[in-house]
Amino acid sequence: MESAGMKIVIDDRPVEVEEGTTILQAAKQAGLHIPHLCFHPAFVPEGSCRICLVEIEGLPKLELACATAVRDGMKISTQSPRVREARRGVLEFLMADHPLDCPICDKAGECKLQDYYQEYGLFEGAFKEAKEKRDKIIKIAEKLILDRERCILCTRCVRFLSEITKTQELGVFRRGIHSEISTYEDAPVQNNYSGNLVDLCPVGAITDTEFRFKTRTWFLAQSESICPLCSRGCNIYVDYHPGFTRIPGTAKIYRIRARENLEVNGRWICDFGRYGFPSLEKDRGDKILWKKEGRDTIMSWEKILSLLAEKLRPRHRTKNTSNIAVVANTWMTNEELFLFKKIFKDDLGLKKIFFADPRPGSGDGFLLQAERTPNARAAKEMGLELNPVNLDDLSKNTDVLIIFGPFLADLHDPSSLKNDLDKIRTKVLVSSHRSGLESYVDFILPASGILEKTGSLTNRDGLVQKFSAVCPPCGDSRPEWSVLIELAKELRINAGYYSRLTQPEVILKEMGKEIAFFR
Numbered sequence: 138m139e140s141a142g143m144k145i146v147i148d149d150r151p152v153e154v155e156e157g158t159t160i161l162q163a164a165k166q167a168g169l170h171i172p173h174l175c176f177h178p179a180f181v182p183e184g185s186c187r188i189c190l191v192e193i194e195g196l197p198k199l200e201l202a203c204a205t206a207v208r209d210g211m212k213i214s215t216q217s218p219r220v221r222e223a224r225r226g227v228l229e230f231l232m233a234d235h236p237l238d239c240p241i242c243d244k245a246g247e248c249k250l251q252d253y254y255q256e257y258g259l260f261e262g263a264f265k266e267a268k269e270k271r272d273k274i275i276k277i278a279e280k281l282i283l284d285r286e287r288c289i290l291c292t293r294c295v296r297f298l299s300e301i302t303k304t305q306e307l308g309v310f311r312r313g314i315h316s317e318i319s320t321y322e323d324a325p326v327q328n329n330y331s332g333n334l335v336d337l338c339p340v341g342a343i344t345d346t347e348f349r350f351k352t353r354t355w356f357l358a359q360s361e362s363i364c365p366l367c368s369r370g371c372n373i374y375v376d377y378h379p380g381f382t383r384i385p386g387t388a389k390i391y392r393i394r395a396r397e398n399l400e401v402n403g404r405w406i407c408d409f410g411r412y413g414f415p416s417l418e419k420d421r422g423d424k425i426l427w428k429k430e431g432r433d434t435i436m437s438w439e440k441i442l443s444l445l446a447e448k449l450r451p452r453h454r455t456k457n458t459s460n461i462a463v464v465a466n467t468w469m470t471n472e473e474l475f476l477f478k479k480i481f482k483d484d485l486g487l488k489k490i491f492f493a494d495p496r497p498g499s500g501d502g503f504l505l506q507a508e509r510t511p512n513a514r515a516a517k518e519m520g521l522e523l524n525p526v527n528l529d530d531l532s533k534n535t536d537v538l539i540i541f542g543p544f545l546a547d548l549h550d551p552s553s554l555k556n557d558l559d560k561i562r563t564k565v566l567v568s569s570h571r572s573g574l575e576s577y578v579d580f581i582l583p584a585s586g587i588l589e590k591t592g593s594l595t596n597r598d599g600l601v602q603k604f605s606a607v608c609p610p611c612g613d614s615r616p617e618w619s620v621l622i623e624l625a626k627e628l629r630i631n632a633g634y635y636s637r638l639t640q641p642e643v644i645l646k647e648m649g650k651e652i653a654f655f656r
Contacts (some may be wrong), residue, residue: 145211160191160202160213171215172224172253174231174339175291176203179404180300186291188227188253192217199223224257232262234269235340236286244341246354250289269314277307278326280346280412281334285317288342294318294334301405302503304328318342329501332411336394347412348392352378360607361396363594364410365468365587367498368508370596371395371402371410375588375607388608390414390588400600407505409498417586420571423612426581438615438623441580446627448537448563453485453628462489462535462561464526466542467513469617470592471601471655472644474512476621477541478519484630489535491526492516493545506597511587515595518654532557539565541584541617543572567620569611583614590616592641601655603645618644 142153152167164171174186182204190199194212239245271285295307306326310319335345357376364371374396380388395406427434452458481487500507538561564578569586588607595601625635638644648655
C-alpha cells in the first residue's frame with residue numbers, strides 16, 4: 138500500500154512529497170537548495186553543522202531541515218531574515234578557527250564553506266582571540282592527508298567508515314573546543330574505499346596525495362564515464378586538463394571521482410578504480426607502423442588497412458580461412474565486440490578465435506570484482522566463447538594473426554611467446570598500449586584508449602551502460618570499431634551493411650535488432 142502524499146509549502150511554493158521525507162529532501166525535490174555540510178544522503182542525519190536551519194510556521198524555534206520530517210500542511214521558509222541570520226552565526230563560529238589558506242587549498246573552487254560564506258556571510262570577523270592552532274599534514278592513510286585546522290567536525294568521514302565500509306578507522310576524540318578527528322592508536326585508514334573520504338569532505342580537511350598541489354579545480358573539465366578496471370562498471374567522473382595549446386603533452390587526467398548510480402555502485406568507487414587510471418595514459422602507442430626488413434615505416438590508415446585486406450581477401454574469396462587466427466579482449470566495447478563477431482566469426486567463418494584479458498585479481502565482496510575486465514558479459518551474450526590463448530593452437534598452421542589489445546604479453550613467457558609467434562608469417566597488432574608485443578609483429582595499428590572513444594559496456598549484472606569520449610585520441614589512434622568497419626569495407630564484405638554503421642549509437646541499435654539481449 139502506497140503511503141499518502143504530504144502537501145506542504147516551501148518558500149510559498151506548494152510541494153507534495155511522500156510521508157517520512159525530510160524538509161531537506163522535500164526542498165531538493167522542489168528545486169530549492171538548503172545549505173548543509175554534515176548531511177549526506179547515504180548516512181543517517183546527524184545535524185551537527187546546524188547550517189540547514191529553517192523556519193516552520195507555528196514553531197518558536199528554527200528546526201534542522203536534514204533531520205525534521207515533513208507534516209501535512211507544513212509551511213516552511215528557507216530564506217527568512219531569521220534563517221539567514223542564523224546561518225551567518227553558524228558560519229561565523231565555523232570560521233572562527235578556520236585557517237584563511239584558500240589560495241593553497243586543494244578544495245578551493247569546490248569548498249562548501251567558501252560557497253556558503255559568499256551567499257550568507259561576507260562579514261568581518263568579530264573574534265579578537267588568536268585562532269586555535271591544530272596539527273597539520275597528518276598522514277591518516279597511504280594516500281590521505283588530514284589537516285585538523287580546516288576540519289569542521291561534520292563527521293562524514295567517521296560515518297562512512299562506520300556505516301559503509303564498517304572498518305571504523307576514524308573517530309572523534311577529546312571534547313569541546315579540543316575535539317578532533319583521529320585514527321585509533323595511530324592505526325591508519327586501510328580499506329579499499331579510503332579515497333571516498335576526499336570526495337565526502339566538504340572542506341579541505343582530507344586531501345589526496347595524488348592530487349595535492351597538482352592543479353586547480355577550475356582548470357579541469359569534468360566528464361562522465363564508466364570505470365573499466367573491473368566488471369562492476371562503476372559510474373565515475375573523470376577530471377581532465379585539456380592541456381595548453383602551446384605546450385604539447387600537457388593534457389592529463391588528474392582525478393577520478395565517484396558518480397552516483399544506485400543500481401551499480403551507489404555513491405562510491407574503490408581505490409583500485411580511483412588510483413588505477415594513470416596506467417591508462419602510460420606507454421601509449423600512437424603511430425601506425427609497418428616493420429619491414431628491420432625498419433619501422435610510418436604509414437597512413439588507408440595504406441595499412443589496404444595491405445592487411447590484400448592478405449585476407451584471397452582467403453575470404455576461396456572460403457579458406459583456416460589459417461587465420463584472431464585474439465580479442467573484453468576491454469573492447471559492446472559495439473566493437475559485435476563488429477568483431479560479425480566480421481571474423483560470421484562473415485569470414487574463423488575457427489581460431491581466442492581472448493586475452495588481464496589476469497583476475499581479488500574481489501572484496503562490495504564493489505571491487507575479481508574479474509579485471511569491463512565487458513566479458515557482453516561477449517558471452519553475443520555467443521562468443523572466451524577461449525584463452527593456447528600458443529600451440531594459435532601458431533599451428535596459422536599464416537595471418539591479428540591481435541587486439543596488449544594483454545597477451547602478460548599471459549605468457551616472453552621467450553615462448555616469441556618462438557610461437559615467429560612461426561606465423563604475418564602478424565598484426567591493434568592496441569592502445571605498448572606491451573612488448575610490438576617487437577614480435579609486422580603491423581602496428583594504434584587503438585584509442587577507453588577514455589578516448591564513445592560506446593557502451595555491459596557490466597557483470599547485464600546492465601548496458603553508454604559512455605562518451607573524455608579526451609581526444611592519442612596520436613594517430615582510432616577506436617577499434619572504426620578500424621573494424623574500414624577493414625570490412627576493404628575486404629568488400631557486405632559493403633552496404635557496414636557502410637551504414639557510421640557511429641557507435643547506430644551499431645548499438647543494429648545489435649538490438651540481431652541480439653535479443655541488447656534489445
